[in-house]
Amino acid sequence: MFENILPTQADVLRHETNVEVLDVREAHEVAAGKIPNARHIPLGQLFARLNELDPDKTYIVVCHSGGRSALACEWLAERGFHVKNMVGGMMSWEGEVE
Numbered sequence: 001m002f003e004n005i006l007p008t009q010a011d012v013l014r015h016e017t018n019v020e021v022l023d024v025r026e027a028h029e030v031a032a033g034k035i036p037n038a039r040h041i042p043l044g045q046l047f048a049r050l051n052e053l054d055p056d057k058t059y060i061v062v063c064h065s066g067g068r069s070a071l072a073c074e075w076l077a078e079r080g081f082h083v084k085n086m087v088g089g090m091m092s093w094e095g096e097v098e
Contacts, residue, residue, distance in 0.1 A: 002073040033097035
């Protein structure tokens with residue numbers, strides 16, 4: 001099970017120790033801007049790159065509008081990862097981007 005959080009909550013949580021933003025959008029989407037320090041692993045590569053994630057961290061999962069990130073959260077939560085889905089995705093993000 002995972003929790004849905006608002007972008008404003010994500011903006012606060014991402015600064016906490018042991019929390020990381022995981023962006024599952026495609027490279028061309030990330031090129032338009034991403035949340036600073038977010039780890040980029042496209043959804044299609046997530047399963048093959050699972051070893052890059054730390055099971056002791058909490059991940060705020062982000063995509064364009066919240067659909068792909070919800071799928072990623074469901075899959076990661078089933079495998080024991082601590083995840084939160086940012087509802088509305090980058091379309092709702094009002095914080096800084098890099």
